[in-house]
Amino acid sequence: QKEVEQNSGPLSVPEGAIASLNCTYSDRGSQSFFWYRQYSGKSPELIMSIYSNGDKEDGRFTAQLNKASQYVSLLIRDSQPSDSATYLCAARNSGGSNYKLTFGKGTLLTVNP
């Protein structure tokens, strides 16, 4: 069973702080990883993808991947109240060509003004 695990939270940080979201995955063959943001009542929105070990930065977001540890993280710098949402970690399953993703259950982030 391919699994993606996330702390469900809630994770609460003050405005301007760094929010750190973590994720582990069980399928060692996974090569592609994604972070989605989902506001309450809305569908997920892709915010970051990462394929190689190391860091990938995009604005206030930094994704980190460590394939040896099967660990993915997302850092949000200068957190804003508008970042308050559920963050979903996803890994593309290895094998086959159907691009299916396995999602974690999500971490609820609250940024307090």
Added chain:
Amino acid sequence: GAVVSQHPSWVICKSGTSVKIECRSLDFQATTMFWYRQFPKQSLMLMATSNEGSKATYEQGVEKDKFLINHASLTLSTLTVTSAHPEDSSFYICSATDRGDEQYFGPGTRLTVT
């Protein structure tokens, strides 16, 4: 780019009737589309994967005769919930990919069965 639309955004239907939900990729050709269901405060549950011109592949436990999926073109997939019951009330979301790894989600359809 990479915009996916869904229609309708919400629908209310009576128990026993059928409801069709459309998913369209607006600015790219979607070789593969996915259908998810999400109950309140729960994570996404993949229902099925559809490839253009092929039969959909359903996840374990999803009734293929109840949830009919058609992927007739590279920009359109439809999900029909047949003989809907109140327990089918949920948030249905499609996503699409164009042979890349990234999946782009539609805005979702909220179904309420009375």
